[in-house]
Amino acid sequence: MNAAPILEPLNEAQRQAVTAPAHEPALVLAGAGSGKTRVLVHRIAWLCAVEGVSPFGILAVTFTNKAAAEMRGRTEALLGLPPGGMWVGTFHGIAHRLLRIHWQEAGLPETFQILDSDDQLRLIRRTLRALELDEKQWVPRQVQWFINARKDEGLRPADIQDTGDYAQQQLVRIYAAYEQACRQGGLVDFAELLLRTLELLRDRPGLLDRYRRRFRHVLVDEFQDTNTLQYAWLKLLSGGEVPVFAVGDDDQSIYGWRGARVEHIQAFTRDFPDCRVYRLEQNYRSTATILQAANHLIQFNQGRMGKSLWTQGEDGPPIQCYRAYNERDEARFVVERIRQLLAEGGLRRADIAVLYRSNAQSRLFEERLMAEGVPYRVYGGLRFFERLEVKDALAYLRLSVNRHDDASFERVVNQPTRGIGERTLQVVREVARERGLSLWAAAGLLLDEGRLAARAGNALRRFLDLIQAMATAREGLALFEQVARVIEMSGLEAHYAKEGEAGRTRIENLEELVNAARGFNFDPQIHGEMSDVDAFLAHAALESGEGQGGRWDDCVQLMTLHAAKGLEFPVVFITGLEEGLFPNARSLEEPGRLEEERRLCYVGLTRARHRLILSHAESRRIYGRDHITEPSRFLAELPQELIQDLRPAVQLRPVRHAASRRGAGPMHESGGEFRVGERVRHRGFGEGVIVDCEGQGASARVQVRFEQAGAKWLVLQYAGLERVG
């Protein structure tokens, strides 16, 4: 086949990487905006079209479903046909697929279900209760973290060295009990998907051999994000025979806190001998100004692989930096600037992103955007399949498929309430534990033996009958009808209908769940022999349901810096650049984490194509208290000559009185005669600057940051402030 369409769109460095020797491992260090995905896609095309590799022999791994979908789509577009037989997916998705095929060898029940982190946490809580451990002392979240961290290291309870440490012994005990609970319910959590697969391949040389012969090429995206287990997995699968083509950027490693190890990038060149390293440094995204700033910042990190982005593009506008008085002023500025930019034309709202370090910061921007009538969309937060009502409905579905799924049983047994109280459940749990039965089986046993009081017994009986009836009702129906039927029978809608406004959204989400089921594609390549309900349930656990519900209009984009990774926008705001917030206070303790914060900042800067606007506030209210802040060190680490400082416009002339300014704009911009930014003098506190105003008339208050006395809220009427200068 003609190689021209594959190679022509590439620059020299990209071409080198794409045409790397087919039998050798390769590490591609791809800077931000340097065409990382393009290289991966073209590499696949190159292998198939020129090296004669069958798509059947290709395994491409990513971290997110979105990245996997993009890679698949672009490969198809380039090759001009769906590359049948090629495996493209997330680590978890691929592990899941292998376990579905080899459930028997992996020691799993055929209908094993996937636990998402919320399910996992609930199961841990139940385990703690079963062990009669105090949740105050054994914090479920920490236990969850412990278990997942051990699994990510490839450790089973038996593999963990007894150091004689009591706390650790207990944690290992809980881990073991949790594993037991998973086994009994046929449940597999996210880390387990990976660990099981690793063990499956490791302990069955025949199987491993088969897959090594099948997958002639393994490609990995975002390699810097691999954790220990994922890396072990790649090494095992390769066995030094199958060449691995890894693409990553050590400067964009921002997930160390959840187990990713950047060091794998360095390790790669050792563990995969004869590996060649390719560097992609030409950036096609940002202006020279933005790149210069990003390069300058990242140089403050030690131990980088070393890479410096460049562009042939223009300098572009200077980076602007606004020093706000407080967080509200910051939000005001950002939204005003957004309106200006939109008014200038040539930009859609969706071209603008507001980035922040923590989700809590979004609220101010939301309020302000809402007040100004600018449509926006917040990324992150609860995803569709994580919503309470959706999970409830799915739990009914799960339970009707697998009655021994204790997690689902617990979840819905009394949701909506049907008179099965804590006392009754206590008895059921106890019997289950004593006899080694599932909750379902224990409940049935109790009823058969007539060991429950009439009222509780009847309620429980009705619940068991309901689930039974759901299973029967589902027979012969299409997937979406089954989902609709289960929701209907569950009584959830009626339950939420009583909750008013909040309940309405929940009911809408339940309807959306039926839509999701209707739109679900059963892919025999992935789902194999599974029933469509099982496949849908797995899909719901593995795909958080991004894009489900919620309309896609032209909206200003609000998200955390983490969520922005991999995206790009013509205009980017990076907000809250303050010590303690960004870099975050908790990462200041260890130097390694500070470097990760810096990389996070680097990721943020390199999201911007044309215009980059930074901001920080001199005072910020956190948990209801005002704090005076220092500008982020990252600001000082940018080349100052590229930055244009924007000062808030200080209004010197007295503004309208409170009484006359009705409808003249948001209240807090003006506090009667005074305005944010003005210098004032107070008899007792001395001189300071007004940093905030609220209320009007007799209740009008201003916040003044005094040079000596710090920040104070003063009621204008009594404070007797004098304007200075």
Next chain:
DNA sequence: GGTGACAGTGTTTTT
């Protein structure tokens, strides 16, 4: 079994 008062807590997040 549902309501209201209180204490405790508070990065980043995909699968």
Next chain:
DNA sequence: CACTGTCACC
């Protein structure tokens, strides 16, 4: 401040 979870009480 704003949210969660727990506890007492109706």
